[in-house]
Amino acid sequence: MRFPKRGDLIADSIKQWIVRDKMRPGDRLPSEKQLTEKYQVGKASVREALKSLEVQGLIRTTTGPTGGSFIAEVTEARILNHLQSYFFFKDVTATQVYEVRRSVEPTLARHIAEIADAPLLRKLADNVQASQGAVQTREDWQRQQQIHIEFHDLLADGATNPMLCIHCKFINRTIRHIVRSRESPQQRDIITANRIWHEKIYEAIAKRNLNAAESLMREHIVELDDAYKVSKPQLTNHLHLETQDPDRLSALPELP
Amino acid sequence: MRFPKRGDLIADSIKQWIVRDKMRPGDRLPSEKQLTEKYQVGKASVREALKSLEVQGLIRTTTGPTGGSFIAEVTEARILNHLQSYFFFKDVTATQVYEVRRSVEPTLARHIAEIADAPLLRKLADNVQASQGAVQTREDWQRQQQIHIEFHDLLADGATNPMLCIHCKFINRTIRHIVRSRESPQQRDIITANRIWHEKIYEAIAKRNLNAAESLMREHIVELDDAYKVSKPQLTNHLHLETQDPDRLSALPELP
DNA sequence: AGATATTTGTTCGTATGTATT
DNA sequence: TAATACATACGAACAAATATC
Numbered sequence: 001m002r003f004p005k006r007g008d009l010i011a012d013s014i015k016q017w018i019v020r021d022k023m024r025p026g027d028r029l030p031s032e033k034q035l036t037e038k039y040q041v042g043k044a045s046v047r048e049a050l051k052s053l054e055v056q057g058l059i060r061t062t063t064g065p066t067g068g069s070f071i072a073e074v075t076e077a078r079i080l081n082h083l084q085s086y087f088f089f090k091d092v093t094a095t096q097v098y099e100v101r102r103s104v105e106p107t108l109a110r111h112i113a114e115i116a117d118a119p120l121l122r123k124l125a126d127n128v129q130a131s132q133g134a135v136q137t138r139e140d141w142q143r144q145q146q147i148h149i150e151f152h153d154l155l156a157d158g159a160t161n162p163m164l165c166i167h168c169k170f171i172n173r174t175i176r177h178i179v180r181s182r183e184s185p186q187q188r189d190i191i192t193a194n195r196i197w198h199e200k201i202y203e204a205i206a207k208r209n210l211n212a213a214e215s216l217m218r219e220h221i222v223e224l225d226d227a228y229k230v231s232k233p234q235l236t237n238h239l240h241l242e243t244q245d246p247d248r249l250s251a252l253p254e255l256p
Numbered sequence: 257m258r259f260p261k262r263g264d265l266i267a268d269s270i271k272q273w274i275v276r277d278k279m280r281p282g283d284r285l286p287s288e289k290q291l292t293e294k295y296q297v298g299k300a301s302v303r304e305a306l307k308s309l310e311v312q313g314l315i316r317t318t319t320g321p322t323g324g325s326f327i328a329e330v331t332e333a334r335i336l337n338h339l340q341s342y343f344f345f346k347d348v349t350a351t352q353v354y355e356v357r358r359s360v361e362p363t364l365a366r367h368i369a370e371i372a373d374a375p376l377l378r379k380l381a382d383n384v385q386a387s388q389g390a391v392q393t394r395e396d397w398q399r400q401q402q403i404h405i406e407f408h409d410l411l412a413d414g415a416t417n418p419m420l421c422i423h424c425k426f427i428n429r430t431i432r433h434i435v436r437s438r439e440s441p442q443q444r445d446i447i448t449a450n451r452i453w454h455e456k457i458y459e460a461i462a463k464r465n466l467n468a469a470e471s472l473m474r475e476h477i478v479e480l481d482d483a484y485k486v487s488k489p490q491l492t493n494h495l496h497l498e499t500q501d502p503d504r505l506s507a508l509p510e511l512p
Numbered sequence: 513a514g515a516t517a518t519t520t521g522t523t524c525g526t527a528t529g530t531a532t533t
Numbered sequence: 534t535a536a537t538a539c540a541t542a543c544g545a546a547c548a549a550a551t552a553t554c
Contacts, residue, residue, distance in 0.1 A: 003549095003550090004498065004499045005520095005521070005522095006521080006522075007307070007521090007522095008498050008499060009499060011498070012497040012498055012499050015495040015497055016495075016497065018495060019494050019495055024345075025345060031538085031539065031540085032539080032540070033539085041522080041523085042522055042523040042524070043522095043523075043524080044300065044303075044521085044522060044523065044524095045521090045522065045523085047300075047304070047540090047541090048303070048307055048521095048522095051263070051304055051307045051308065051311075052307060052311045055307070055308045055311040055312060056311060056338065056341055057341065057342075058341060058344075058495070061540070062530090062531085062539085062540080063529070063530045063531065063538095063539060063540040063541070064529095064530050064531030064532060064538075064539060064540080065530090065531060065532045065533075065537060065538045065539060066531075066532060066538085066539085067530080067531070067532090067538080067539050067540060068538095068539065068540080069540095073344075073345045073346075074338075074341050074342040074344070074345075076342075078342075079338060079339065079342040082312065082330075082335060082338045083335065085312055085313065085314060085330050086313075086330040086332075086334075086335040086422070087418060087419070088314075088329075088330070089280075089281060089329045089330075090329075090418045092417075092418055092419055096417040096418070096419055096420070097419060099363065099367065099417055099419075099420060100360070100363070100417070100419045100420050100423065102363070103359050103360050103362070103363035104356070104359050104360060106359070107355065107356070107358070107359035111355065161348075161352040161355055161356070162343060162346045162348055162352070163343070163348055163352055163353060163355075163356045163427075163430075164352070164355060164356050166342070167356065167360075167423055171419075174419075238275050239271040239272075239274060239275055239314070241268040241271055241272070242260065242264050242267070242268055243260045243264060243265060243268050261540095261541075261542095262541085262542075263541095287518090287519065287520085288519080288520070289519085297542080297543085298542055298543040298544070299543080299544075299545095300541085300542060300543070300544095301541090301542065301543085303520090303521090304541095304542095306520095317519095317520070317521095318519085318520080318550085318551080319518090319519055319520045319521075319549070319550040319551060319552095320517095320518070320519060320520080320550055320551030320552045321517065321518040321519065321551065321552040321553070322518085322519085322551075322552055322553090323518075323519050323520060323550080323551070323552080324518095324519065324520080325520090
C-alpha cells in the first residue's frame with residue numbers, strides 16, 4: 001500500500017485535534033454522521049478511524065441517545081496487553097526478564113519507601129501475613145507463588161511514578177507466566193526464604209529506610225534469579241484476549 | 257455496551273488461532289470473503305476484526321492478487337507509539353523519567369559491555385568522535401544533544417535483551433521530548449562533560465569491563481539528572497501520527 | 513506495454529440493537 | 534409505550550492497488 005488508508009488519515013487528524021484543542025478524557029467527539037459530513041467520506045472510513053483509536057485506547061464508544069465516542073485515558077490493562085503482543089514472537093528468556101527486574105525493582109522499593117502511606121503499608125503487611133501459611137501440597141505452592149508476586153504488584157501499584165509502575169507491572173505479569181510454565185520444584189526453602197525477604201523489605205519500607213529497601217530488594221531478586229536459573233529459560237507466551245468469556249468465542253464457527 | 261462487538265470476538269478468535277496453530281510472521285490469513293463465510297458475518301465485522309489486529313500490529317494487509325492479511329511481528333516503532341499514547345494524559349515529570357533511567361541504563365551499559373561486537377563498537381566510536389565538535393551556536397547545542405541521545409540509542413539497539421532494549425528506547429524517546437521542550441541553557445560545560453563520560457563508557461565497554469561500564473553510566477545519569485533538575489520538570493507530550501506527511505492531513509477538511 | 517484477474521478499500525442504502533426521554 | 538438519537542451490522546456495488554499473462 002503506497003497511500004495511507006482514509007481511516008488512518010482521519011484517525012491521525014483526530015489525534016491532531018485532540019492535542020491541539022487540549023481535549024481531556026470524557027470529552028465528546030462528533031458523531032459518526034457528523035464526521036462523515038466534515039471529512040466528506042463514507043461511514044466505513046469513519047468507523048475504521050474510530051476503531052483504530054478505540055484499539056489504541058484513546059476513545060471509548062457507547063450506543064444510545066447520549067452515546068458516541070469519548071476521549072479516554074489509555075488503561076494500564078491495554079498497554080500491558082500491547083507489550084505482551086510485542087514480545088509474542090520475541091523469545092524472551094527468564095534470565096533476560098530477571099536482568100531487567102534486578103535493575104528496576106530495587107528502585108521501586110526505594111521509591112515506595114519514600115512515599116508509602118498508611119493504606120499501602122497495611123496492604124503490604126496483610127500480604128506478608130498471608131504468606132505465613134504452610135506449604136504442603138502443590139496447590140499450596142502455587143498459591144504462595146501468587147501471593148509472592150502480589151507483593152511485588154502492590155509495590156508497583158503504589159508507585160506515583162507511572163513509568164516505573166508500568167515497567168514493574170509488566171515484569172510481574174511476565175514472571176507470572178514464567179511461574180505458571182514451571183513445574184513446581186520441591187523447593188520449600190525458597191518459599192520460606194521469600195517470606196523472610198518480604199518481611200525485611202516491608203520493615204525497611206515502614207521505617208522509611210530507603211537504602212535498606214533498595215538493597216534488600218536487590219539481594220532478594222538476585223537470589224531468586226540464582227534459584228531458578230536451572231529451570232526452563234524459555235517463557236511460554238500467548239496473546240491476550242479482550243473477551244475472556246470462552247462461551248462467546250466457542251459460539252463462533254471453528255476455523256480450518 | 258454489554259455484549260462485545262462481533263469484530264472483537266472475531267479478532268480474539270483469530271488470536272486464539274494464531275497461538276493454537278503456532279502461526280509465524282508471514283503466514284497468511286484467509287481472505288475477507290473466506291472469513292465472512294467461515295464466521296457467517298458481514299464484511300464490515302470481518303474488517304473491524306482485521307483493523308483491530310492491524311492496529312495492534314499483529315497483521316499487515318496488502319491488496320492485489322497475492323495480497324491479503326499476513327501475520328506480522330509487532331514492530332518496535334508501534335509499541336513505542338502505544339507507550340507514548342499511554343503516558344499522554346499521565347503528566348510524567350523529567351525527574352520521574354530519570355528515576356527509571358538511573359536504574360535501567362547502567363544495566364544496559366553492563367549488558368552491552370558483555371556482548372558488544374566489532375560493528376557496534378565501531379558505531380559507538382564514531383558517535384563519540386562526532387561529539388568532538390565545537391559548541392558555539394544554538395544549533396550546535398541542539399545537534400550535540402541529538403548526538404548524545406544517539407549514543408544511548410546505539411546502546412539500546414545493540415542489546416540482545418528485547419525487554420531491556422524497548423524500555424531504554426522509550427526512555428530515550430522521552431528524553432528527546434524533554435530536551436526539545438527545554439530552551440537551550442548556556443551550559444557548554446555540560447556538553448563537554450557528557451562527551452567525556454561517553455568516552456569513558458565507550459572505553460569500558462571496549463575493554464569488556466562490565467563493572468566499570470555500569471558504574472560509569474550510573475554516575476553519568478546521576479550527573480545529568482542533577483544538572484537539569486532546575487529546569488522545567490513537566491514534559492510536553494503529544495500523540496504520534498502514523499502518516500507523517502502533513503500534506504495529506506491538511507488535504508482533509510478542518511474540524512470545528 | 514496492456515489486459516485481466518484477484519484482493520482489499522470505499523461507498524451507500526437499509527435494517528437492527530441499545531439506551532435515554 | 535412510543536419516539537429519539539446514536540452505534541452496530543448486513544449486502545451489494547464500485548474503486549483502487551497489484552499481481553500475472
